[in-house]
Amino acid sequence: MNWQTLAPELIFQILSKFLPGLTLDVTGPSYFPWYLGHICSSWRAVFKSSPQFWSSHVVDIWPNADLERTMVLIEMAIQQSKNHPLTFQYKDNLSHYHKLLEALMAQSTRWLNAYLYLSPSTANLLYAVKTRLPILRTFRLMITGKEDSLQFSDLFEDAPQVRHVCIVDYPAWKLNWSSITTLHLRSENKVQSGLLVKFLQGIEHLEELYLKGDGCDTFAPRVTLPFLRCLGTSAVKNLLLFETPALEELYIEAFSNRTAMQYSWLVRDWVVPLNHLKKLVLLLTRIDMAVLIFQCLPANVPNIDFYIQDFSLLKILPLYPSARHLETMTVGVVDYESREVIDVLDVFDLWSAQGNAATGFGPFQGLKRFTLILYDLECAEVLDRIESRITNLFEERGVRCSIKHPLYYSDFAVPPFDLFGGQVAVYCNY
Numbered sequence: 001m002n003w004q005t006l007a008p009e010l011i012f013q014i015l016s017k018f019l020p021g022l023t024l025d026v027t028g029p030s031y032f033p034w035y036l037g038h039i040c041s042s043w044r045a046v047f048k049s050s051p052q053f054w055s056s057h058v059v060d061i062w063p064n065a066d067l068e069r070t071m072v073l074i075e076m077a078i079q080q081s082k083n084h085p086l087t088f089q090y091k092d093n094l095s096h097y098h099k100l101l102e103a104l105m106a107q108s109t110r111w112l113n114a115y116l117y118l119s120p121s122t123a124n125l126l127y128a129v130k131t132r133l134p135i136l137r138t139f140r141l142m143i144t145g146k147e148d149s150l151q152f153s154d155l156f157e158d159a160p161q162v163r164h165v166c167i168v169d170y171p172a173w174k175l176n177w178s179s180i181t182t183l184h185l186r187s188e189n190k191v192q193s194g195l196l197v198k199f200l201q202g203i204e205h206l207e208e209l210y211l212k213g214d215g216c217d218t219f220a221p222r223v224t225l226p227f228l229r230c231l232g233t234s235a236v237k238n239l240l241l242f243e244t245p246a247l248e249e250l251y252i253e254a255f256s257n258r259t260a261m262q263y264s265w266l267v268r269d270w271v272v273p274l275n276h277l278k279k280l281v282l283l284l285t286r287i288d289m290a291v292l293i294f295q296c297l298p299a300n301v302p303n304i305d306f307y308i309q310d311f312s313l314l315k316i317l318p319l320y321p322s323a324r325h326l327e328t329m330t331v332g333v334v335d336y337e338s339r340e341v342i343d344v345l346d347v348f349d350l351w352s353a354q355g356n357a358a359t360g361f362g363p364f365q366g367l368k369r370f371t372l373i374l375y376d377l378e379c380a381e382v383l384d385r386i387e388s389r390i391t392n393l394f395e396e397r398g399v400r401c402s403i404k405h406p407l408y409y410s411d412f413a414v415p416p417f418d419l420f421g422g423q424v425a426v427y428c429n430y
Contacts, residue, residue, distance in 0.1 A: 004040045011046040015053065023087075025058040026073040026100075027065050051084035059090045059100055067097060074103055085112035085135060092118050093144075098125060105129050113138040113164075120144075123152050133159040140166035140184075140417060166417045170199060177203050184417050187213035191238055193220035200225065210251070210415050211238050232281075232415040239270045249279040253413040267296045279303040283413040287313060297322035302366070305330035307373075307412040311340050314347045318354060318363035325366050332373035332412060338382045341374070345386050348393050361399045369400045 006014075015036070024032050037044040047053060054077045059070070078086075086107055090100070101122065104111075108129035114136065116123070120143055136159040143149040150172045156162055157174035164182035167173055180203050193216040200206065200223045208230040215237035224243040231244060232251030239252075250271070271277075277298060284290045284306050290313050297304075299322050306313075308331065317323050333344075351362035360367040372390065374383060387403050394401035 004042060006042070008042065008046050011043055012050055015047060015050070019053065021056065022053050023056040023058055024054065024073070024077050025060065026070050026077065027058070027060045027062070029073060048080065051080065051082040054080035055084040055086050057086070057088040057104075059088065059092075059104075061092050061097065061100065063093065067100075071099055071103070074100055078103065078107055081110075083110065086110045087113040089115040090117065092122050098122065101125060108132045109134055111136045115140045115166075117142045118144065120151070123155075126152075126155055130155060131158045135161055137161050138164035138182075142168075164417075171195065178205075181205055182208040182417075184210040184415075185212065187211075190214040190217040191235075191241075192216075193218050193241060197221060197223040197241060208415065210417075211235075212414075216241055230415050232413070234414075236266065239266065244274070246276055247274055248276055249281070249415065250274065250277060251281040251413045251415050253283050264292055264296075267292055271296055271298075274298060275300075277301050279305070281305040281413045281415075283307045284313065285309055287316075291316070294320035294323055299325055301325075302327040304328075305332070305413070307332035307334065309333070309335050311336065311344050311347065314344065315350075318351060324363050326364055327366050328369040328371075329364070329367060330371040330373065332375065334375045334412070336374075341382050341386065344372075345390060348390060352393055352397070359398065361394055361397045367399050370394050371402050371404065373404045373406065375406055 019033065022033070036047045057074065057077055059074065061067070061070070086104070088104060088111075090104065092101065101118075102125070105125070105128060109132055111133055112135055116126070116139070118126075118141075123141070123143060133156065136156065139156055139159075139162065141149060141152060141155070143152070149168050153173045160176070162175060163179060165173075165175065165180055166184035166186075168186045170183075170185050177199075183203065183206060191211060191213055196211075196216075197220050200209075205227055206225055207227050209225070209228060210232035212234050215235035220241060222241060222243045224245075226245060228242070228244045228247055230249040230251075231239075231242065231247055232253065233239060234253040236252050236254070271293075275298070278301065280293075280297065280301055280303070282293060282305070284293070285308075287310060290306070290308070294317065297320070301322065302325070304323075304326055308314075311333065314331065351364070354362040355365065357365040359365055361370065383403070383405065390403060391401045
């Protein structure tokens with residue numbers, strides 16, 4: 001078969017398979033796969049004429065941005081996207097330049113997912129399209145400076161299809177809350193327990209909830225969230241507020257400075273009974289807390305991601321039966337030195353020698369995929385020397401292994417408020 005003579009439908013299927021959630025950063029377009037237009041005329045025609053490949057945009061305006069080129073690109077992308085729904089992030093650090101936003105506002109009836117990071121004066125422009133958002137499904141609005149975003153709490157009250165929301169100071173927002181299924185709340189203060197519980201009782205079909213802020217101020221009667229599948233919190237104390245019989249994913253961003261003993265009752269009473277839990281994501285800054293978690297982790301949890309500052313946790317992990325049944329494991333490491341990266345190779349060698357099962361990796365007999373995330377580019381030279389040795393160790397045993405080196409730090413153990421299908425997570429950080 002000649003790849004130059006493939007049917008347009010097959011070319012489209014190939015491109016869609018390998019480019020899910022393709023996003024064009026119009027202020028930094030070098031990573032966009034322009035090369036697809038150079039394969040041959042038939043592939044170029046399919047790529048250019050398929051609106052799905054041109055309908056997700058990132059606009060990140062900085063003082064040194066090439067605004068003329070950016071304007072040309074956004075107009076071209078809008079034209080190529082035809083009538084396809086639009087997903088975009090718009091971050092404005094030049095409050096006097098509005099042409100790019102106005103070009104997007106002219107297409108507001110096509111807005112599907114919107115992440116807006118604006119100055120107050122620029123945010124006011126959005127009132128011109130307040131009643132022209134018929135298909136908007138997801139929004140996140142952040143206001144720069146010290147201005148309160150609450151002054152714009154009515155911006156999306158006329159958007160009938162909104163289901164996913166990321167906001168600050170939830171009670172004042174005017175939305176059809178009974179239709180919301182994903183809710184990310186940010187607060188600089190303690191969570192007001194009674195107010196939050198009463199508020200959540202009115203959201204009948206909530207499936208994902210994330211709370212960013214200090215722990216709850218007082219104990220309050222728990223609210224039952226029967227459809228909640230994903231829960232994230234930046235303070236473990238907030239777990240006391242919820243009954244979540246269907247929970248499948250749990251993200252815990254911080255355990256504060258309390259000892260593991262002080263948290264043991266909460267972990268045993270709240271985490272252990274989660275019979276449907278499929279994924280646990282944790283930021284583990286202390287060994288004693290890690291020990292508590294793995295002692296209490298239900299044996300049927302198949303997937304765990306944890307972010308650590310101490311490689312020694314990896315040495316004790318095989319001691320816990322709950323860890324041996326994992327199918328996927330992601331380990332993110334922050335604040336480490338070059339010598340510690342060499343040590344971690346020895347740990348993986350030790351794991352490999354601890355079991356002879358036909359499946360999995362060493363003591364982790366069910367392991368199918370392992371991911372190592374290293375957040376320190378200063379160790380790049382050392383990583384280059386040992387990366388292939390680490391991946392080979394796992395893949396020789398049939399375990400898929402990948403090592404990632406993110407360019408930027410992001411919040412750890414936070415459920416992604418994902419506009420772009422996971423393709424540009426760096427643009428969605430808190």
